[in-house]
Amino acid sequence: MKLSTLVTSIVAFAVMAAPAAAATSKTLDLVKKRGNLRCQVGTPSGGFYNLDADGNWYGLDVAVCQAVAAAIFGDKGKMEVQSVSSQARFTALANGESDLLCRTATWTMSRDTQLGLDFTGVNFYDGQGFTVLKETGITSALQLKGAKVCVTSGTTSELNLTDFSRENNLNIDIVTFEDWNVRDDTYLKGGCDAVTGDKSSMAANIVSFPVPANHLILPETISKEPLGPAVRHGDNQWADIVRWSLFAMINAEELGVTSANVDDMRANSKSVPIRRMLGVEGNLNEGIGLSKDWAYNIIKQVGNYGEIYEKYIGSGKGALGIKRKGTLNELWSNGGLMYSPPMR
Amino acid sequence: MAIIKPTKRSTIAPPLSETSPVGWMKKHLFSSTLNTLLTFVTLFLIYITVKGLWVWGIADAVWVADSRRECFDISMDGACWAGVIAWLDSIFYGRYPRDELWRINLGILLLFVWMAPLWLPRVKAKIYIGLTTVFLYPFLSGYLFSGGDKGIFMQLMLTAAIVCLAGNTIHATIGVFTGHSLPEFLPRLFGIKDVQEKTLHNMFFTLIAVSFVAVFMWQMGWGVEKIPWTKWGGLFLTLVISGVGIASALPGGIILALGRRSKMPVVRVLSTSFIELFRSVPLITVLFMATTMFPLFLPEGFVLNKLVQVIIAVCLFNACYLAEVVRGGLQTIPKGQFEGAHTVGLGYWQTMSFIIMPQALKHMIPNIVGNFISLLKDTTLVSIIGLFDVLGMLRSISKDLPWLGLHREPLIFGAILFFLICFVMSKYSRHLEAKLSTEHKN
Structure with a gap:
């Protein structure tokens, strides 16, 4: 029997059997009593949640966890990162092991409505794409007729690829792999004509290839993959905290507040939206039960959305190098989808 | 009637063809055309393998670099050991604080x-x-x-x-x-x-x-x-899990095996069903049950230490396997030994601990050590349930941004580590066998 099938069936049973009990009590009180936030990620994934050589977690999703910890405790370090395999991810949230999940999980209707969890926002808009060798002369995914395409098994990528091939009568020959390192090795050795996966991970892979300039990500995006944090269903206050922690980062970018200038802004800014967000005036904090400086702590300690994007995903030193300009991850005011409802 | 006279002949040295290296080669490597051909083919295969490994792993390898990109800049076809070296602390100690x-x-x-x-x-x-x-x-x-x-x-x-x-x-x-x-x-x-x-x-x-x-x-x-257990990892965690597993599996196995051979029906049935239950389920299932299902039955907000759950699961699982090894060893002891012990008036526990077990355990050494070695290797399964044992750490290297995609070198390093540990265990078991063997030398 295939390991993944076995594991999935156990976990599916576990999810169904999971009492929603853990959700009924207030997660915020539990977290405060415990003194740290338990934030779930997966096994390391480039740019989103990685371990460095000293054993520290970093990445875009980890930054969201840090933001929530900063909002609650005023200290981004009061957070424990839990690494859970993808088969057990929703169970670990349902049974109360994790307070929050932020691990490149795609927000889909079935997950949002059937698994006892609530997605609270999107911190990265991804989509499935293809990587090919430039020398093949392929410039569009529609030219992949009869091509061999490598994909990791058990992912939605495999499903999307099948659909795409059927819709366009491409007759694609699908080669599946358990491990993406092996998949990429096969591609590099000429075992397949193209690799498919989320575009962010395609970009990460290309960075890791011996000669990145030889490879090309095709323009087509064949699926929608909005990735974001999720919490247990039923605790609305907790969902609000996670939702607005992310919104605060997006809003801060829009308002031009960064970790560098936030102190100055708090002391001197005349702008009412900024003063409200940073807790100088108004009482926005009362609704979610946090201290007045919750948003200030997030921006001061973690940064605004643009900062964390550049640091881990964008063109910052050692980041993945995925350009933000022209993608869905730009602010709405620059033509992207990153949009926070007003904080007032 | 012939009379055989026991005269002592002077010893003659074996023929030179038997002892000289050339003679040995002639006999073992080039005795026929086919053998000669096979020898050359094998030598060629060894040559290309060793040469390939040498060039990739040593001659063209990069030992000092800050990122995989730098490795590529220095050498396109060599191994990038710099990544493994940068991660050595993590491979051995996991996320344990460096101080x-x-x-x-x-x-x-x-x-x-x-x-x-x-x-x-x-x-x-x-x-x-x-x-x-x-x-x-x-x-x-x-x-x-x-x-x-x-x-x-x-x-x-x-x-x-x-x-x-x-x-x-x-x-x-x-x-x-x-x-x-x-x-x-x-x-x-x-x-x-x-x-x-x-x-x-x-x-x-x-x-x-x-x-x-x-x-x-x-x-x-x-x-x-x-230091919370979540910071434990690397080879250290592997050794903790397998160490506790090894130390507790043998006593547990002996008790279960004796239980299974017991004349008391309740003890026998309980031991047998326990052994059969655990032996018919894969270890990964036991681990998943222990870490994801078990907390569902606990009161809300009560989170058990995952490491303890894993260790208990590994101990129970291996005790059951060892129980069968021990039972096999017990069955090699002839009935006469039990009867002899009874005759001199020894009770059940005395018979077992002074007569039967010392003989039986000696026979079981190869099997027991075999089980211990597979236990050590099986513990790498915990990386699937989110503990960062040595394999989990090695696999994380390929996702760390400076070393993105570096997966071959860490795995080869892991293979060498495991080989060393398992080889030492295996050698030690041979040594134990030789030391304990009193008769039946073969």
Whole structure:
């Protein structure tokens, strides 16, 4: 029997059997009593949640966890990162092991409505794409007729690829792999004509290839993959905290507040939206039960959305190098989808 | 009728063709056309493999670099060991705080100090030393590794462990130089001769009690910072899980095997069903049940330590496998041995511990060590349930942004590590077999 099938069936049973009990009590009180936030990620994934050589977690999703910890405790370090395999991810949230999940999980209707969890926002808009060798002369995914395409098994990528091939009568020959390192090795050795996966991970892979300039990500995006944090269903206050922690980062970018200038802004800014967000005036904090400086702590300690994007995903030193300009991850005011409802 | 005269012939050296290297080669490598051909083909295969590994792994390899990109800039086709080197601490110690690594090192050193007397020839009372290793050392190392506040139980056990370690070491040192045990040596220290057994005991226990109180007072003011288990990882975690598994699987296995052969129906049925249940389920299922299903049945907000769950699962699982090995060993003992033991008036436990087990265990060594080796390798499964053991750490390297995609070198390094550990275990088992074998040499 295939390991993944076995594991999935156990976990599916576990999810169904999971009492929603853990959700009924207030997660915020539990977290405060415990003194740290338990934030779930997966096994390391480039740019989103990685371990460095000293054993520290970093990445875009980890930054969201840090933001929530900063909002609650005023200290981004009061957070424990839990690494859970993808088969057990929703169970670990349902049974109360994790307070929050932020691990490149795609927000889909079935997950949002059937698994006892609530997605609270999107911190990265991804989509499935293809990587090919430039020398093949392929410039569009529609030219992949009869091509061999490598994909990791058990992912939605495999499903999307099948659909795409059927819709366009491409007759694609699908080669599946358990491990993406092996998949990429096969591609590099000429075992397949193209690799498919989320575009962010395609970009990460290309960075890791011996000669990145030889490879090309095709323009087509064949699926929608909005990735974001999720919490247990039923605790609305907790969902609000996670939702607005992310919104605060997006809003801060829009308002031009960064970790560098936030102190100055708090002391001197005349702008009412900024003063409200940073807790100088108004009482926005009362609704979610946090201290007045919750948003200030997030921006001061973690940064605004643009900062964390550049640091881990964008063109910052050692980041993945995925350009933000022209993608869905730009602010709405620059033509992207990153949009926070007003904080007032 | 021929008469055979026992005359001694002078010994003749074997023919040169048998002993000279060329002769040996002629006989073993080039005895026929086919063999000659096979020899050359094999030599060629060895040559290209070794050469390929040499060029990739050593000659063209990069040892110093800050990122995989730098490795590529220096050498396109060589291995990038720089990534493995940068991650060495993580591979060995996981996410354990770097300032506290001495605690792990000290813990491992103390294990060797504790067990060293077992290998020294003139030391007495080795059984006691062995037992304390299993029952007291875990408290000492457990506190060193995890730290934090000590409960009263932990304080007592820690004190006992420290006293015992000191006693062991002094006892072993005395043993090596004089051949006496610690209690025997005490009166000599005070220059008293011909003491009674009772006085000897009293002296010994007074010494133990005094040092116990002294150590207890001292440890109250001593403590180390708490390190949560989530920071444990790397080879250290692998060794902790498999070490506890190995230490507990054998006693557990012996008890289960005896239970299965018992004449008492309840004990027999319970042992048999326990063994069969665990043996018919894959380890990964047991691990998943222990870590994801089990918490569902617990009261809300109550989160059990995942590491403890995993260790318990590994122990139970391996005890069941060893139980069958032990049962196999027990069945090799002829009935006469049991009957003989009964005849001289030994009871069940005496028969088992003095007659049957010593013989049976000797036969089981290869199998037991085989099980231990597979236990060690099986523990890598915990990386699937989110513990960062050595394999989990090695796989994380390929996702760390500076070393993105670096997966071959870490895995090869892991293979070498596992080979070394397993080979040492296997060699030690051969040594044990040779040492314990009294007859049936074959």
